[in-house]
Amino acid sequence: MFKAEFRITPHLLKLFEQIAMAGALVRNSRLQVSVKAPLERDAFARSVHSSTWIEGNLLSLAQVRAVVDGKDLLVEEKQKTEVANCVEAVRRILKTKHKPVTEQGLLAVHARMIKGLLAKDRSGKYRSVQNYIVDARNKVIFTPPPPAQVQGRMKALFAWAKDESLHPVIRSAIFQHEFLTIHPFVDGNGRVGRAVGQWFLWEKGFDPLCTLGLDDFFAQGRPRYYDMIQQTRDMDGDFTHWVEYVAQGLAWAHEDVQNRIKAGTLRLQGVTLTPKQEELLALLERKGVLGAPEIGKAMKINRARVNQLIGPLVRLGIVTRVGAARAVRYRVNEK
Incomplete structure (x- = not known):
């Protein structure tokens, strides 16, 4: 049985309020298609770029945009495949974003995210070998649970996530962290964890335009992102600071969208700002x-x-x- 400890701090409540208010403003802004469509395409491309870059992919944002648009690129095949797979995996989630997150759905996301990068017997399947998390010097900084425990811990995590009393941001944040701690797959855990974390938000009605920027927040502070993951593991099951960190990222992402909407509307009116x-x-x-x-x-x-x-x-x-x-x-x- 998985248990998650956390506190609803004043800071967290303030962040929830900021997220809710900003989300309502975006929903009620009645954006013209000529403004919203480019913003959605840009948010999607930036999210894919950030999530793959966090894991070491070297394609630039311009190159990721080209992949999103279906253009061919003369780049290393593995780099292109990682990005193309992430594009398709997130697109598939978006098509059914209001359906509940399920274990079967997560396995399908992994299979698409890792297509052509892992052997078929490891694609969309939990690992049967031990894996390790290492730092830049290849030093082991965390050892995930042994493979014999993976399936049981994932089922316990999904059972916990069925609690409808949980705030969507809390559920998304804690699920993502525990998923990264279990590290249930041989490869692709980071990309899948972030994508499924988004899915938990979309399932509850969050606008992808407002949440996709969370990956940008993680990427812009990548050292802090990894530090927060590890520090939370050292907190003996207390996820308070991690939830606050994710909520801070979502508040930032919502504010960023508001600014981009304003800039896009002004450009449509022929106004260009420095x-x-x-x-x-x-x-x-x-x-x-x-x-x-x-x-x-x-x-x-x-x-x-x-x-x-x-x-x-x-x-x-x-x-x-x-x-x-x-x-x-x-x-x-x-x-």
């Missing part, structure tokens, strides 16, 4: 209302540069002035 202006908008989205000195301090730029960046945003109606003279502050126009 990276610094997008950074300024993201800052105002997070903080609400700020004065020029606060903006300058947060962005590490002087007052003149703040005025240079924000002036066009005010004239375009993207940002609104609040107050007057020295007391003037700025906020994003919600209209």
Whole structure:
């Protein structure tokens, strides 16, 4: 029987609130197809790139986009196969994303994720040999349970995941971590674990557009990602910090989508923002209302540069002035 200990901390509740509010804003934004479709394609490609890159794949984001679009590439076959398999595995989950995650479904995801990379008798089947997790110097840092325990522990994990009282983020986070600890397959555990973690969220109605960025969050802080996995293993079954970490990643992913939606909508209207202006908008989205000195301090730029960046945003109606003279502050126009 699998038992998971965790605490619902104030920080975690705040993150859940941020995720819920951001998700509602995206759902209610009534995005035009000309904005949403490119965002979904981009989020999908970035997720595949991040998840495979975490495991050592060397294809660039541009090359991954080419694979997603079905274009041929002159690259090492194994590198291309890893990416193409991840594309197809996640696409298959997306087609039935509202169906419950099952053990049979997980095995099917592994079979597709590892197609052509493992012998058929190891594809979509739990391992029958011992495996080890090593660091960059090939030093063993963790030994997963012996193969004789794998099937029993996976069944116990799925039984635990049937608890409908669990918050979807908690269930997704803990399932993914315990899956990585069991390491039930000879290869492909990381990619499969992250994909199935997403599936647990989609099953409960989370928008893939808002959650696929979680892989980007993990990839951008890859050393921390691995540290958090190992630190949680050392916590004697307490998953609190791991759940907070995953929730932090989902909050970041939701905020990133909001910023991309705003930028995509502006581009559709013929408005092109500089990276610094997008950074300024993201800052105002997070903080609400700020004065020029606060903006300058947060962005590490002087007052003149703040005025240079924000002036066009005010004239375009993207940002609104609040107050007057020295007391003037700025906020994003919600209209």
